[in-house]
Amino acid sequence: MPESPLPGGFVNAVVRVGDTVRRPASAHTEFVGDLLNLLEAGGWNGAPRYLGVDDKGREVLSYLDGHVAWEAGQPASVASDESLGAVARLVREFHDLTAGTRLAGDHEVVCHNDLSPKNTVYRPAGGALRPAAFIDWDLAAPGARIHDIAHVCWQYLGLGPAVADVGEASRRMRLIADTYELSDRQRQRLVVTVLWWQDRCWRGIETAADAGDAAMIRLRDAGVVREVQRAYQWVSDHQTALERALR
Template sequence: MTETHLPGGFVNAVVRVGDTVRRPPARRAAFVHDLLGLFERAGWPGAPRFLGSDERGREILSYVDGHVAWEEVQPDAVASDESLARVAELVREFHDLTAGTPPAGDGEVVCHNDLSPKNTVYRDEGSGLRPVAFIDWDIAGPGRRIHDVAHVCWQYAALRPGAEPGAAARRVRVICDAYGLAERGEVVETVLWWQDRCRRGIEADAAAGLPHAVRLRADGVVAQVRAAHDWVTQHRADLERALA
């Protein structure tokens, strides 16, 4: 069958074949396959299904139809309050599904650890584009709920230079309210932790010669993350006031 390259990925070559997606297995593929199986057994539609491996050793995943928001400029509906709230609700759903399960181990839940519009499938089912599923679960693992919530705040509320602080703080509040996050004192600190961790990780992997990290560094991603960290630090009081 014809293979069609799917754009947006930095690490893996991902192709569509019919109603499936084929991609090289990641380092922790067995964990991810177990996690996707848990979602399938629970009937949760917010992630692809793992369907096995093909003759080339690539993972076979179900293709989730819709709009993946991987480009910088997106329709307004992607960043609407309704979409932000639905993202947070989807995160709460898979967190609740994984709490106390073997994949969560000693963690509160299983975290996706890379939630962003680029890893989100949106569909218009009558009220504009809304998130319906998350893709690219390669670095999922046990963690705390706030880890994913803070990552959502960073990526979906666009906490970076150019954002208007008051509007960004309101979007962070929308996310935390929709998730139902009770304890919010660590949210901004965890955003800063993610940004620092991301920058250091890219720098270390690029120094080690890993191709995806070299490309990210060449594309200016390290500088962008550092600037986002500086922006959050500068406007920390505005963000925390919105969550008080």
């Protein structure tokens, strides 16, 4: 069957073949397959189904129809409070399904580790686009619930210099925390964990690019390192205001 490249992929070449998606296999393929099978067995529809490996050695996943928010300009409903709440609920659902399982090991849950609008499938609901599923699970690994929620706050709120209203960003961060039902202790660590992600991100790109990783070299050349460093500085500058809103 013909293959059609899917837009938005900067690191991996991902194609659609009929009702399936094919992406390069990795050392994490077996874990991702087990995770997606676990979510399917739990009756959760917020992730693609794992269908094995094709004759080219690529992962085969079910294709999820809908709108993936990979471009900068998006309909207002994608970033609405209703959509933010729906994202938080979806994350809570798959976290709860993985808690206490073999895949989580001695960690709280299995984390997606790359949650963002670009990895979210939105579908019409009540006349507006709402998040329905997450894609690109290749970085999934055992971790703490707070890791995914901090990444959600960073990516879905666009925490960084482009934020015009710190008060509004603080309110929306509180909305995510409230909807997920973070504990008081988790709320105290949320902003620090956003900073941890941002620091880890730019340093990881630099290290991998220096080692010759072609995808990371492209990211660095595209200015991503400097962009994340500026986001880190913005969150650090407004840390007190963001933390106050979560109390």
